[in-house]
Amino acid sequence: MATTLLALAVIHVAGYLADGVLAAPGAEHRGKTSAMARRAPGDPFDGFFSTSTIALWYMCDPAACTLPNCQCASTSPPGGLAASEVPQFVTLTIDDAVNAVVYDLPLQAMRGIRGSDGCPIKATYYVSAQWTDYHSLQTLHGLGHEIAGHTFSHSFPTVKEISAMREATEAFGGIPQSSIRGFRAPFLNYSLESLTNLKALGFDYDNSMTLDNAGASTIWPFTFDYGVPISCATGDCTGAVPTAANPNPTWRAPGLWEIPMYNLVAADGVPWSMDPAVNTTELVAMLRAGFQAHYTGNRAPFGVYLHSAYLLADPARVTVVNEFLAEIMDTDGVHFVTNAQLLAWLRNPVPLADMDSACPAEPAGSPATPEVCDGIDNNGNGVADEGLTQSCQFGTVNFATCKSCPARAPTVDEPVPPLVDVSGSKCQPPLGGCVYGSFNTTSCMCDCTGNDEPNGSGACRNTLGACTTLRLADPARPGYFLSCAQSAAKAGPTTPPTTGNTGPERPASAAADTAEAVPRVLVAALVALLALTVGMA
Numbered sequence: 001m002a003t004t005l006l007a008l009a010v011i012h013v014a015g016y017l018a019d020g021v022l023a024a025p026g027a028e029h030r031g032k033t034s035a036m037a038r039r040a041p042g043d044p045f046d047g048f049f050s051t052s053t054i055a056l057w058y059m060c061d062p063a064a065c066t067l068p069n070c071q072c073a074s075t076s077p078p079g080g081l082a083a084s085e086v087p088q089f090v091t092l093t094i095d096d097a098v099n100a101v102v103y104d105l106p107l108q109a110m111r112g113i114r115g116s117d118g119c120p121i122k123a124t125y126y127v128s129a130q131w132t133d134y135h136s137l138q139t140l141h142g143l144g145h146e147i148a149g150h151t152f153s154h155s156f157p158t159v160k161e162i163s164a165m166r167e168a169t170e171a172f173g174g175i176p177q178s179s180i181r182g183f184r185a186p187f188l189n190y191s192l193e194s195l196t197n198l199k200a201l202g203f204d205y206d207n208s209m210t211l212d213n214a215g216a217s218t219i220w221p222f223t224f225d226y227g228v229p230i231s232c233a234t235g236d237c238t239g240a241v242p243t244a245a246n247p248n249p250t251w252r253a254p255g256l257w258e259i260p261m262y263n264l265v266a267a268d269g270v271p272w273s274m275d276p277a278v279n280t281t282e283l284v285a286m287l288r289a290g291f292q293a294h295y296t297g298n299r300a301p302f303g304v305y306l307h308s309a310y311l312l313a314d315p316a317r318v319t320v321v322n323e324f325l326a327e328i329m330d331t332d333g334v335h336f337v338t339n340a341q342l343l344a345w346l347r348n349p350v351p352l353a354d355m356d357s358a359c360p361a362e363p364a365g366s367p368a369t370p371e372v373c374d375g376i377d378n379n380g381n382g383v384a385d386e387g388l389t390q391s392c393q394f395g396t397v398n399f400a401t402c403k404s405c406p407a408r409a410p411t412v413d414e415p416v417p418p419l420v421d422v423s424g425s426k427c428q429p430p431l432g433g434c435v436y437g438s439f440n441t442t443s444c445m446c447d448c449t450g451n452d453e454p455n456g457s458g459a460c461r462n463t464l465g466a467c468t469t470l471r472l473a474d475p476a477r478p479g480y481f482l483s484c485a486q487s488a489a490k491a492g493p494t495t496p497p498t499t500g501n502t503g504p505e506r507p508a509s510a511a512a513d514t515a516e517a518v519p520r521v522l523v524a525a526l527v528a529l530l531a532l533t534v535g536m537a
Contacts (some may be wrong), residue, residue: 003160009110039079050272051231051263052212054219057242058228068254068347073222075214075298079349083216087335087352088294089301089342090115090328092123092321093207094308095150095184095274097131099399100142100432102308104468109311109321111488113336119337119359121336126207129165129410133431134172135375135400139384139463141175142375146338148182149203157185157194162201164415171416172392172401174373181338184208188261188273190235195224195253205257205343210234210273212263212289215297221260221346224253230260234273257346259339261305264290275310280320287324294510295331301342331501371401373448382484383465387427387444400431430466435459437467460484 042312075087094106094134107125113121124146127137130153141147150165151157153496166177181204185194190208209234211219222229227249228240241253263271266284268280287304294302304321311318316527328334333352337345375386385402392398392405406417429439434446436459447486448467450458458481459467472487475482482489 006531008252051210051233052214052219053217055231058227058229060229065225065499066224067349069223070225071221071223071257071346072226072404074220077215077220077298077300077349078346079350081349082495083298084348084350085353086299086333087345087355088299088333089345090291090325090334090336091303091306091339091342092121092325092336093126093184093199093299093303093339095305096154096307096325097128098125098310100136100430100464100466102312103133103136103464104462105311105315105318107462109318110325111322113322113325114327114336115336116332117355117357117359120144120338120362120526121329122146122338122341122360124148124207124339126181127165127169127184128152128154128186129168129415130154130412131397132169132173133399134169135385135389135402135431136464137169137432138175138402140375141173141179142363143375143463144362144386146182146340147173147175148184148207148339149180151186153411157183159197159201161199161412164410164412167267167416168338168410170405171419171528172296172399172403172410174375174403180204182207182259182343185235188234190232192228192237193479194235194254199224199253199256203256205259205339207259207261207339208235209258209260210263210271211260211489213265213293213297215245215293218262218294218297218299219260219484220298221343223257224256224258227251228417250499257343259301261303262290262294262300262303271401274305275307280316283317283320284324287320288327291324291328295333298316299333328508356487381445382461383445384463385413386465389430390430391428393433398429398431416525431465432466435466435468437461458483460487462479501514 046363051090054073054075058073062072064070065072067078067528088377092106092110098285108318109121110121115121117411121501122144125137126142126148128150137147140235147169149162149165151161152168153161153162164184169180181202183198183203183206185206185208188208188210195206205221209230211230215468228237228251232241239246240249242249261273263273265271265277266286268274272286275279276283278286279468291302294300304325306321310319325336329336331471363378367376367379367381368377369380371378371385371388373385373388389400389403391400391407394409405421407420408414408417409446410417427441427444431440431444434448436450437446437448438446446461446465446467449462450471458471460469460471461467461484462469469484469487471484474482
């Protein structure tokens with residue numbers, strides 16, 4: 001199992017590096033100021049197409065293009081609303097595989113965050129199925145987060161790659177294919193082919209195109225009924241862009257929405273669409289400046305776009321993101337939404353004053369309710385599906401599920417192999433072990449270290465049942481710690497204290513901002529691996 005976790009850590013690090021997060025200037029996720037769509041040098045249409053303005057040649061008939069299924073690219077909010085009437089939507093997106101190595105980090109970044117409407121923040125997870133632990137994914141879905149597509153093997157989005165992710169996620173994560181309606185292209189490498197594939201497969205939206213914030217002139221989300229109105233800075237829109245040889249391109253994808261990724265701008269003026277490779281001080285400044293530009297502009301949706309491995313690389317970023325979200329959450333009109341929730345409003349925009357104040361229903365567990373395989377804590381003990389999961393192990397491919405295991409590892413060519421029950425028992429520890437605790441085969445749950453000491457430090461179970469959520473120091477009583485329930489309700493990510501009454505030794509704090517980026521990734525991955533390995537001992 002330790003070998004498997006090491007492989008997972010390496011996979012996250014390798015994927016993070018491959019995505020260009022730590023690469024030299026010009027990497028895929030680093031925005032391009034005045035980026036142009038790919039076309040031949042000397043094309044007469046150069047300068048007509050950028051990442052901050054609508055192409056001059058783009059023509060959309062607002063009388064014919066009407067909601068809910070058609071929206072012209074525009075710098076004005078939809079539905080004829082004024083900016084002052086529009087909520088400031090804030091989205092948080094997380095990319096790539098979901099497993100024990102990275103499960104807790106995004107959740108800690110969201111800890112204690114609620115919008116001005118009182119609704120807790122939910123994220124959109126763009127999931128590549130390979131290396132994903134399907135039960136982890138199912139619990140995120142059970143917690144109300146949106147699960148969206150990112151291909152099966154983090155590859156170019158062919159029909160097979162897109163469909164295989166959906167099929168495997170339904171078979172082993174219990175998440176219906178019909179609920180996976182959004183998509184982001186790996187490496188943001190979209191094309192007309194990939195957009196056409198999304199349309200054919202019934203997706204509602206893509207979230208891969210990057211845009212610069214332009215204040216009151218920022219472009220709102222749009223549909224592709226009248227072609228591509230902005231620069232394809234990281235993708236290839238050849239065939240949709242006018243050229244001398246093809247001045248009137250006819251490519252369309254009616255009804256498919258584009259929710260753009262709005263760049264953050266670093267101190268050196270370089271825009272970043274994801275994972276800014278800057279120190280935490282500059283990261284805070286970028287987030288604040290980006291939010292204010294949206295909020296005081298035309299209130300186009302503001303997004304924070306991250307890879308799980310970006311947080312793994314430097315856990316101090318978890319605190320930065322959480323504190324930023326806490327800073328803006330009481331701002332008038334701020335609503336934290338998933339992209340699916342954002343799209344629902346875009347299709348039927350209503351003024352802020354008229355919006356339904358009710359939050360989406362949260363599952364309420366009860367001791368009298370038996371656990372069922374749904375990723376939800378039905379009996380209210382803090383753990384989802386205990387006693388119902390089994391571990392499916394195929395060398396380097398391992399995942400937990402409360403469905404049946406396949407006869408062999410899922411692949412893009414065979415996303416749902418024949419199903420068998422290989423375990424004989426579904427009372428098994430979480431994939432990755434209990435970490436700060438030991439597994440109790442009677443209760444089928446982890447007993448967390450330190451929980452027998454009411455005022456001591458120690459660990460609490462996360463939704464997967466692993467003891468990875470550390471109890472917080474009691475600010476009112478030095479040397480004492482809050483209960484698990486109190487810690488869960490307190491805003492801010494878990495910051496491991498260096499002293500305490502009882503409990504396990506705490507891992508080291510985040511590396512200094514000045515540390516080299518690549519060593520920081522490797523050190524953080526090894527720290528996470530060590531904690532998981534110790535927990536299985």
